[in-house]
Amino acid sequence: MELQGVIKNPDPALGSSQRNPVPIGKTIKTKIERGDRYSAPVIYDLEITLLEILRGQEAWERGKAQEVLNELAKSGFEYILAHLKVGFFRRGRGLGGDVYEIREGQILAVSADGKTQYEIPAVPQQPQPQLVDLSFKPGESHSGWILLQVPKNEAKPLLLFNREYVENVFGIWGPIWFCLY
Secondary structure, three states: OOOOOOOOOOOOOOOOOOOOOEOOOOEEEEEEEEOOOOOOOEEEEEEEEEEEEEEOHHHHHHHHHOOOOOOOOOOOEEEEEEEEEEEEEEOOOOOOOOOEEEOOOOEEEEOOOOOOEEOOOOOOOOOOOEOEOOEEOOOEEEEEEEEEEEEOOOOOOEEEEOOOOOOOOOOOOOOEEEEOO
8 A cells, every 4th residue: 555645765855865965066065064063053054056077187187287196096097187166164053163174085086986086195285275174164165176086987076075063963864975976
């Protein structure tokens, strides 16, 4: 017996899983928490857009021109440069005093099934303008590049953006998934 009006397998919200990643050019708005587990967290919004990607030879040439890359990707792999725009906004009234920073390892390339995370290439600095270690004040938006690598045979890799949350306050919010193809 099937219930009227009940959806058997609803599609997840855009970006909430590898089955429904955010496409290139689409902006996603998500919540993050700032604070610690012993005080009430402050809720902020992040607006994230994957603006463009460069893969293979294009990524290599741009990385080499910026003197970020000086050697080819590992055997069987190729570079991807992901251009993202990130905005940091206080939810509700007031400007908020927290500063937001994207840390190394917070943005990763993963397999199409979401089960394999690919190693971030070891480089002295990210391509310019960079997002890693850049400070955002509430109300600011910045765009920049992230260098990643994926297997050459990975046709539909994904980008994983790990959100911040305060442990045990409102629960664990999962990462945001983006198309890297």
